[in-house]
Amino acid sequence: MRFAHRIYKMEDKELLSLMELAEAPDIISFSGGFPSPETYPIDEIKESFVRVLDEEGKEALSYSSASGYNPLREEIAARMDRLFGMDMTKDEIIITSGSQQALDMSGMLFIDEGDVILFETPSYLGALNALKAYEAELIAVPTDKDGIEIEALRQSIEKYGDRVKLIYVIPDYQNPTSRCWSDKRRKEFVEFISEYDIPVLEDAAYAELTFGDTLKKPLIAYDTLGQVVYCGTFSKTFCPGLRVAWICAHKRIIEKFLLLKTNVDLSSSAIAQRQMVYYMQHYDYDAHIRKITLLYKSRRDLMMEIVRKEFPDTVEFDVPEGGLFLWLSLPAGKDARELLALALKENVAFVPGGSFYPDNAKNNEMRVNFSNMTEEKIVKGMTILGRITTEFLK
Ligand SMILES: Cc1ncc(COP(=O)(O)O)c(C=O)c1O
Incomplete structure (x- = not known):
């Protein structure tokens, strides 16, 4: 079948198949970009x-x-x-x-x-x-x-x-x-x-x-x-x-x-x-927003604590002052897609940063969502990810 030209510009097959794996039910997924469903009123x-x-x-x-x-x-x-x-x-x-x-x-x-x-x-x-x-x-x-x-x-x-x-x-x-x-x-x-x-x-x-x-x-x-x-x-x-x-x-x-x-x-x-x-x-929409931002802030704090403890010093980041994501930078030349493949073997997922640049121009960064997983899963998943990252960067 012949499709319009534009469709070929949109595909990122490699990422799509990795992200499909990330949706599996037993995965601790830091890949989502949405609020925590437990906060829906x-x-x-x-x-x-x-x-x-x-x-x-x-x-x-x-x-x-x-x-x-x-x-x-x-x-x-x-x-x-x-x-x-x-x-x-x-x-x-x-x-x-x-x-x-x-x-x-x-x-x-x-x-x-x-x-x-x-x-x-x-x-x-x-x-x-x-x-x-x-x-x-x-x-x-x-x-x-x-x-x-x-x-x-x-x-x-x-x-x-x-x-x-x-x-x-x-x-x-x-x-x-x-x-x-x-x-x-x-x-x-x-x-x-x-x-x-x-x-x-x-x-x-x-x-x-x-x-x-x-x-x-x-x-x-x-x-x-x-x-x-x-x-x-x-x-x-x-x-x-x-x-x-x-x-x-x-x-x-x-x-x-x-x-x-x-x-x-x-x-x-x-x-x-x-x-x-x-x-x-x-209802009080402002109060609802205050409630969810407090929750996300505490999840961010927890995530930062584990990143500081479990990730090597060569991984750089800024502490997010809002939003849903932590952005981690691996040393130049390292490919976060390879790290994702390793993480998926241990049932942990995140989004490799290349997806956020046109033509995957830069691949040493990663997006980790902190709003969406429970405290228990944040501790477990980020500890695993820290260990895998340490081995990956050796
Ligand atoms: C920056 C940004 N803009 C827009 C959207 C789309 O949001 P909506 O659910 O309103 O379509 C998203 C969703 O992830 C987003 O991250």
Whole structure:
């Protein structure tokens, strides 16, 4: 059978088969990228669904409007205002089926074949794959501890000129490194980019998963020109199964997304959107987020303790201040895929870092999730991984 060209650009067979092994039931898997299922507020969600079905069943089981259920758009606008000091209305928001859909639709909206997308590296594999489907050239821009490097960004923009059609970034506790851009870099970035007519895709999937007391202001809060497209989601702070997320952007951009949304899936799930509103109006969503970040912080602490004890000193890392992942660097030249093959033999899994670079450009790093496994499994799995890593690096 003949498939479209784009499909051949997306496959990573080696990784996919390794990751399939990682899903086996007896594996201690540090490879997932989602919240711990034990934190899902199942009773509250059940109650919300029942109330929605009792009180507005017919509407909840119909199509929603393409832009999304208005009370949910209003809830989100009010929340963005409260958290980030913005002044937003529902007309600057469109509901999407997961932020993955927002990333895909951004490719559809901004990219023609041969265009260039600049993105911070390493970066979220799912976004790179979604954007690759639009036959863009993906160009990596390095990051340092404060965020994307502005000088490197300037050089790429100068080199590729008008071909640059999008910049994709994850400023908060990003996937895979959990790094968070400093306030200074955020300001510098938005100021710098305002000199160019290039849209910025701000993926804020982990924005609220901080272990500190305050949230960072998103790029969109600094943007006065309407260049930033902000993608938010309930997947990491609530649960991914409902597939409810949102795009927040200038009205002229939201109008275009609306055209695409109708083509892509007509609307996001009406019942899931209505249950989300019921939940937000009747329960304490902020308290829920505080609860899960406390849990993840304690799992991070436990993981750090074992890494410090069991891993060789040549393995480098920064302590994550939020998010779901620990990013470990093996000495240059070592291949984390080989380490994964060894770990899988002892029923432990993680994601080799090469998957987060275009063309597996760098292979000595690894992403280890700390949110998803119980304390007991963290101790057992990381102790095994520490021993295997020590032997591997000898
Ligand atoms: C950075 C990032 N963006 C977006 C997504 C997709 O999330 P959603 O469940 O909202 O589609 C993920 C999921 O892992 C992610 O890590």
